[in-house]
Amino acid sequence: MSWEPPARSAVARQIYAEAEQDRAENPHRYRFDAEQVAQRATRRGEFSPDEFADGWAPALEAFLDSAERDGRLNAVGVRMALQSATGRLTAGARITRCRSQIPAVELAPPIVIIGGWRTGTTFLFRLLGTDTRLHAPLPAELVSPWLFTTPDAPPPGEVSATASQLLHTLNPDMAVVHLSGPALPEECVLGMGTDLRNWGFTSMMRLPSYAEWLAAEDLTGTYARYRQGLELLAHRDDRRFVLKAPAHTAELDHLIEAFPGAVVVQIHRDIVSTLTSGASLFAVYRSTYSDDVDPVEVGRQQVAQSELWLRRAVEARRTTATGAATFVDLDYDELIAEPARAVAKVYAAAGMSAPDDIDGFIDGYHRAHPRNAGGHRYTPEQFGIDPDEVRQRFAFLDEITDAR
Template sequence: MTGQDWTPAEPDTWVRDVNAGRVPLLAEEYGRPLDVADLLGEARATTGLDDFGDFDFGAPGGFEEPLRILVDSLEAEGRLNVLGRYEIRQQILRLLQVRLHIARYLRDDPGVLDEPVDAPLFVTGAPRTGTSILHALLAQDPANRVPESWEFLRPVPPPRPGGVDEDGADDPRIPLVNRELRLTAMIAPGFDAMHERGARMPKECISAQAIAFLSEDFPGKFRVPAYAAWLASCDMRPAYRAHKVVLQILQRRYPAGRRWVLKAPPHLGTLDALLDTYPDARVAVTHRDPLKVLGSLASLLATIHATHSDAVDAPELARTQVDFYAGVLSRYTALRRSDRVPAETFHDSHYADFLTDPIGTVGALYERFGRELTDEAKDAMSAYLAGRPRGKHGAHTYQLSDFRLDAAELRKEFADYSAYFAVPEEGGAA
């Protein structure tokens, strides 16, 4: 419903039963508070491993400091329901298990840290500006290597080309990750119309950075204002170091020559750390009318948060995103005005142009960075688009008024950014 304060769609009966405590086993297991020592112990017990490693190379306080801040914020501010506790507990356990497996893999194969990650291309921009579809199109080019969700979530052992195990069967991690990613769509009716997720789909870099427990993945899913404020002030280089180790592992069994193409909207706010880790990186930035961005983003995040909490303050969540991206876009605008980073590092494109001519938009990106867009790649991209028409999973509807946001005020707040990058206003209800 639009035109009033946002409310979540009515959940299925099984969701209401679980969150109301009418499934005693789940209520008892996941109703208890999160405890860092308990989580560390369970990760060790389930893997038989003990060393969580230091492959993010000197994060202040190690990975346990951000983990403790996250857990404290979840407990004090998260307003978690039973399913929310289940999901974050399973996510933290997976991340700890992955850390243990990575640490062991690096001991067994230390040469992986010598793997070169040359000239990666990062797709970024505010959320809902077309980063996902651009990333997915770039994945159709055989010359590119785009990480699939199952690879980022469970990177050890290094995957084999085609997503098969040693016997040639589908890698068992694929269905395992698919079950995890599809849970949100099972809980929230209509979620696929906003943001479809699956194990074989491209994945954002925040999932790899989460291994360091320094990631916007957590505020994107849960109400954790204390953690989010701490994250905004900390050094993000350890998160990018962990990210690079994951890439080095993922490419270990692949033939050389394919170029990494990566994506996450939060990269736009941490470009210094990104370019410190990947000095030869190229960055493709997408732009869209901020009013459309913020309305769509508020709707998406409110839906995700509502799968983890029965007390979502949608206007508060929306205002948080307005403030966050006002800062991010302002800093990016100032960076591009300066000569601190060479202009050839970046390519800017508009969502409106992508809608009109997606292949042409990709072609301009390739030309900017001196890459060849082959006929084979163009055909693959066109076939991908033909198989995924807009609205395939239904319409995503929202209005700014659902979140108590005023269009005129937002126009003023984002005026400098919009003018500098010549971002066109979009018609229709904001």
């Protein structure tokens, strides 16, 4: 059985059709022009380009060039790409300005969950986020942290509700592969990339040349600015952060530099299952913004990118100075079969006591978050993934898994 893009509802088809008509009638609105994007970010006169995050200009050029040449984007996808670029530039300026107006805040070393795509990172992250001692950021907090620094701050679960509803209207299958919403904690990439350096962009769009460019970039500043955003959130909420993003796997050295003493939890799953499920996730995501998604190409890119990320993680762990970070390795099968045992390991590494009734803690999460969105079915063959070849190619992971 071959992979097929999700079917679109009548409402979604109308939205896409109207966007394509607008692109035909107003092509100037859909140009991948860096100068035009910067002008949009400053048109209200609130900011100047000098206030954007350092290094934004070459990153914007790389992102827009790849989106235009590689993206195969429909009109909705072009809008999303341009709005993402404008929004991230503006966010960088707002964060810098807001930080200059409030006292500095110290952060406790966060718990950071990493690993390949589809390895249980979201489950563990959101489970820990129900512990009232921990702060798992919501989407609005990540995207707009400056909104939550004052006593009259709006409820973060309401700020991004409209955008979330539109996304699920365009592609309901996104809730099947990754349940999301304004009241559900989300991964760090939503709050990163104010300098337009963000691995998260590559999950939503076909951006091979941007990914190649990004792999050679130094993301020290990117992670430092992300910390600044979290410091804004900590101004009125001093709970310890629990964070999550598979993309951190590629940048462990920068993560640890920005968050000294971090407790890094890496989850390991059978590599064929990881890559196949990740390819399915990416294919569904990209089908929201493109009408031309090649599943075999998605699989090939998923294998290559995952190899890059995981090799970097192995090297970073090998070279990280003793005491700079604490690493916890969890097996996916153990996390699913014996979650209490796995969660207890995380709390111990973080120097925190586990909930008194850890089984009740986990059961309560499952009752509050039932998985009723439908099945997520896929096969390696749908994405051109050869299990034997993949296992051989990723044998280097034994350095970590054998040490557990």
